[in-house]
Amino acid sequence: LEMVPAVLARELTEALPRCHTIGIGAGSGTAGQVLVLHDMLGMNLGRMPRFVHDFMQDTGSVRGDLLAWGEQFLEEMSSELGRQVLKDVLTASGYGDGSAPCQCLQITAGQITLLVGRARSRGQATPSVDCVLDTLVAPIIYRLLMGAGTPTGPQVAQWVDACMAQ
Numbered sequence: 416l417e418m419v420p421a422v423l424a425r426e427l428t429e430a431l432p433r434c435h436t437i438g439i440g441a442g443s444g445t446a447g448q449v450l451v452l453h454d455m456l457g458m459n460l461g462r463m464p465r466f467v468h469d470f471m472q473d474t475g476s477v478r479g480d481l482l483a484w485g486e487q488f489l490e491e492m493s494s495e496l497g498r499q500v501l502k503d504v505l506t507a508s509g510y511g512d513g514s515a516p517c518q519c520l521q522i523t524a525g526q527i528t529l530l531v532g533r534a535r536s537r538g539q540a541t542p543s544v545d546c547v548l549d550t551l552v553a554p555i556i557y558r559l560l561m562g563a564g565t566p567t568g569p570q571v572a573q574w575v576d577a578c579m580a581q
Contacts, residue, residue, distance in 0.1 A: 416441040443494035477534035477541050478579055484530060485551050485571040488523075492555060493565045501560055523552060542578040550578045 416424050421442025428436045428445050438445035474480050491497045504519055527547045534541045542550070551574045558566050 416445060443491070443496050445496070448496060473533065477531070477539045478575060480530045480534065481527075481542075481547065481551065481575045481578060482572055484526065485555070485575055486568060488552070489555050489566055489568075489571055492559055498559055501556060505560070520548075524548060527552075542581055546581050547578050550574055550581070 416427065416436055417439040419427075419438070419441040421444055424436065424438050424441035425444025428434075435446040437447045437449060439449045441448075472480075472483055474483055492501060500519075524544055527544050531541045531544055531547070551571070554574055555566050555571070558564060
């Protein structure tokens with residue numbers, strides 16, 4: 416379902432429970448989404464499709480960049496699809512046995528590395544990537560998976576501030 420309004424995509428998905436709907440720019444109500452890495456990172460040549468979220472938008476400060484990224488990460492992961500992805504990662508064969516890092520971790524760490532690198536190139540003091548993973552990403556995932564409630568925007572801001580203080 417490409418560029419279908421989110422409400423319609425959700426209705427189609429609910430009306431067709433045996434059909435795995437895949438959305439491209441159709442909101443988070445489908446059974447799956449196609450996200451093009453180059454679009455998400457703003458690395459495409461030419462015009463950005465209107466439905467693409469700019470995960471790497473430059474706000475001018477590392478705090479602002481991390482806050483914008485954290486809020487978007489929370490929105491994506493707290494959707495029904497995002498929660499299912501988290502559960503699927505946890506139940507995947509070999510996850511957590513120490514044999515290899517999870518691909519999701521590599522993607523998330525890569526996005527944070529780009530944000531931190533951009534801030535460093537501006538001469539700003541930055542938290543380490545590990546600090547952001549431990550202080551911002553981990554509490555979001557933990558709360559979503561363990562039923563501690565969906566984190567709020569103010570909580571994301573508090574975790575970003577805790578990163579900045581380290």
